[in-house]
Amino acid sequence: MSCLMVESLGAVSFESPDQNAVCSRTLGDGGLKGAPAGLQSERRGSYPSIDLRLLNRELSTKRKVKRLLSFQRYLHAQRRLRGPGFQNSLHLLDEDYQGQAVHMLSKVGTWSFDIFLFDRLSNGNSLVTLLCHLFNVYGLIRHFQLDMVKLHRFFGMVQEDYHSQNPYHNAIHATDVTQAMHCYLQEPKIAHHLTPLDVFLALLAAAAHDVDHPGVNQSFLIKTKHHLASLYQNSSVLENHHWRSLVGMLRECSLLSHLPPSTLRDIEQQLGSLILATDISRQNEFLGRFKSHLDNKDLQLEDAGHRHFMLQMALKCADVCNPCRDWELSSQWSERVCEEFYRQGDLERKCHLEISPLCDQQLETIPVIQIGFITYIVEPLFEEWMRFTNGSLLANNMLGHLKRNKALWRQLLHTQHKQAAGRATPSRGGTGVP
Ligand SMILES: Nc1ncnc2c1ncn2[C@@H]1O[C@@H]2COP(=O)(O)O[C@H]2[C@H]1O
Numbered sequence: 206m207s208c209l210m211v212e213s214l215g216a217v218s219f220e221s222p223d224q225n226a227v228c229s230r231t232l233g234d235g236g237l238k239g240a241p242a243g244l245q246s247e248r249r250g251s252y253p254s255i256d257l258r259l260l261n262r263e264l265s266t267k268r269k270v271k272r273l274l275s276f277q278r279y280l281h282a283q284r285r286l287r288g289p290g291f292q293n294s295l296h297l298l299d300e301d302y303q304g305q306a307v308h309m310l311s312k313v314g315t316w317s318f319d320i321f322l323f324d325r326l327s328n329g330n331s332l333v334t335l336l337c338h339l340f341n342v343y344g345l346i347r348h349f350q351l352d353m354v355k356l357h358r359f360f361g362m363v364q365e366d367y368h369s370q371n372p373y374h375n376a377i378h379a380t381d382v383t384q385a386m387h388c389y390l391q392e393p394k395i396a397h398h399l400t401p402l403d404v405f406l407a408l409l410a411a412a413a414h415d416v417d418h419p420g421v422n423q424s425f426l427i428k429t430k431h432h433l434a435s436l437y438q439n440s441s442v443l444e445n446h447h448w449r450s451l452v453g454m455l456r457e458c459s460l461l462s463h464l465p466p467s468t469l470r471d472i473e474q475q476l477g478s479l480i481l482a483t484d485i486s487r488q489n490e491f492l493g494r495f496k497s498h499l500d501n502k503d504l505q506l507e508d509a510g511h512r513h514f515m516l517q518m519a520l521k522c523a524d525v526c527n528p529c530r531d532w533e534l535s536s537q538w539s540e541r542v543c544e545e546f547y548r549q550g551d552l553e554r555k556c557h558l559e560i561s562p563l564c565d566q567q568l569e570t571i572p573v574i575q576i577g578f579i580t581y582i583v584e585p586l587f588e589e590w591m592r593f594t595n596g597s598l599l600a601n602n603m604l605g606h607l608k609r610n611k612a613l614w615r616q617l618l619h620t621q622h623k624q625a626a627g628r629a630t631p632s633r634g635g636t637g638v639p
Contacts, residue, residue: 302325302326302327302328303326303327303328305326306323306326306327306331306334307334309322309323309326310334310335310338313335313338313339313384313387314387314388314391315388316388316530316599316602316603317530317531317534318384319533319534320377320380320381320384320534321377321534321537323335323380324376324377324380329369329376330364331376331377331380332360332363332364332367332376332377332379332380332383332412333357333360333361333364335380335383335384336360336363336383336408336412337356337357337360339383339387339408340356340408343401343404343405343408344401345401345404345405345408348401348405349401349405349461349464350463351460352460355458355459355460356458356460358458359454359455359458359460360412362454362457362458363379363412363413363416363451363454364376364379366416366417366450366454367379367415367416367417367418368417368418368419368420370420371418371419371420371545372420372540372541372542372544372545372548373420373538373541373542373544373545374415374418374420374545378415378538379411379412379413379414379415379416380412381526381527381538382411382412382414382415382520382523382524382526383408383411383412383523385411385522385523385526386407386408386411386519386520386523387408388599389519389522389523389599390404390407390519391599392594392597392599392600393594393597394506394593394594394595394597395506395515395519398506398507398512399512400512402472403512403516405472406472406475406476406479406516407479407516407519407520409451409476410476410479410480410516410520411520411523413447413450413451413454413476413480414444414447414479414480414483414520414524415443415447415483416447416450416451416454417446417447417450418443418447419443420545420548420549421549421552422443422549422561423439423441423442423443423486424561425549425552425553425558425561426442426443427439427442428558428559429556429558433445433446441481441484441486441487443484444480444481444483444484445481447480448476448477448480448481451476451480452473452476452477455473475513478513478517479513479516479517479520480520482517482518482520482521483520483521483524485525485582488521488582488586491517491518491521492585492586492589494514495518495589495593496589498511498514499589499592499593504593515593518590518593521586522586522587522590525578525582525583525586526583526587526603527539527542528575528578528579528583528606528607528610528611529583529587529603529604529606529607529610530606531606532606532609532610532613535606535610536610536613539571539574539575539614540571543563543569543571543574546561546563546564546569546574547564547565547566549561549564550564550565550566551566570618570621571614571617572614572615572617572618572621573618575610575611575614576611576614576615576618579607579610579611579614580611583607584607584611587600587603587604587607588604590603591604
């Protein structure tokens with residue numbers, strides 16, 4: 206489709222100064238305003254200061270960069286400047302691989318969808334590929350009169366602003382959460398109540414809920430006095446940053462600039478409320494509300510407020526659903542998330558900071574972390590989700606995987622204990638003295 210044709214699909218748009226501001230993506234980063242001149246280009250990246258030093262050194266040699274870059278986009282630019290390498294050689298296979306990725310999309314509503322394979326087949330573009338597909342399938346482009354060029358640019362920005370070097374909080378996680386959200390939107394209990402706006406918000410929030418995640422948690426940002434921590438007053442620091450980054454990207458692309466300002470404000474607020482609900486420290490608050498609605502049987506999905514709450518719960522479930530996937534997928538997520546914890550722990554050790562819970566590789570094993578996470582976070586949430594869906598097929602499937610995976614982690618833990626005990630016991634007859 207030519208650009209002209211694509212442009213003509215969009216509705217007439219108007220530009221207001223504040224929507225149009227390129228620097229709108231700095232919404233979350235006012236804390237750097239007073240920083241010395243050489244520091245200004247890092248204003249979006251939330252990466253810990255230890256890496257920002259590297260960024261500054263490199264940026265001082267790239268005076269021609271026109272737009273302020275996030276940490277992620279800067280790395281991409283670097284890759285392009287380095288010339289063809291292994292990554293680029295994969296483009297030769299684009300058509301073949303893309304064809305298979307498109308084929309996979311016919312099964313995108315199934316719970317066993319292999320997101321890692323999909324990411325490889327789409328050449329690392331799984332988030333953009335999935336979003337384009339879902340926006341089409343749900344008729345959102347037509348409904349909201351979206352400009353395809355702006356939309357594609359926006360999806361690309363979201364995907365690029367995930368840090369590919371994070372083992373867990375990267376664009377594949379965002380794709381995984383978006384795919385899970387798509388599955389939940391198909392739940393019979395929910396599906397026929399949803400408006401196009403609900404679907405639009407749910408997919409966007411899922412896709413961007415961890416955008417520009419630095420690969421360390423809030424407590425790390427607080428103890429290293431990161432500017433984002435002071436900006437958001439140590440409260441839902443990362444979630445606020447994900448939300449404000451998303452709003453910045455929406456404004457920068459002027460994707461929704463043709464909508465009335467009040468609608469736009471409402472969309473931005475609802476996206477915030479959805480993304481902020483993923484703060485895991487608010488788990489009990491949300492679970493308590495969910496339980497009491499279910500006990501009182503008072504959730505009315507015709508009511509917009511109730512639907513919004515249900516979307517918050519759906520996003521929370523999607524965010525932590527990895528232990529509910531088939532073992533082959535689930536165990537990969539477990540390894541990735543623990544690797545990210547351990548990296549933070551190593552960084553803390555190196556900086557002589559107190560090592561955060563779960564982050565000490567010498568103390569915490571993957572099976573122990575997984576059993577704890579399943580028992581205290583995932584099981585209680587998905588048991589309520591099961592109740593909410595009236596025991597749907599999908600909910601049963603997810604809880605089935607969850608129980609099996611927990612049993613497998615227990616088995617692995619048991620094996621590890623036996624091996625450790627074997628190593629600790631001196632061999633019979635040996636004194637251990639040479
Ligand atoms: N498999 C897992 N094991 C342990 N923790 C997890 C797992 N999956 C998700 N999490 C945690 O759940 C949190 C959800 O919010 P965050 O994305 O901030 O960070 C996530 C991780 O800390």
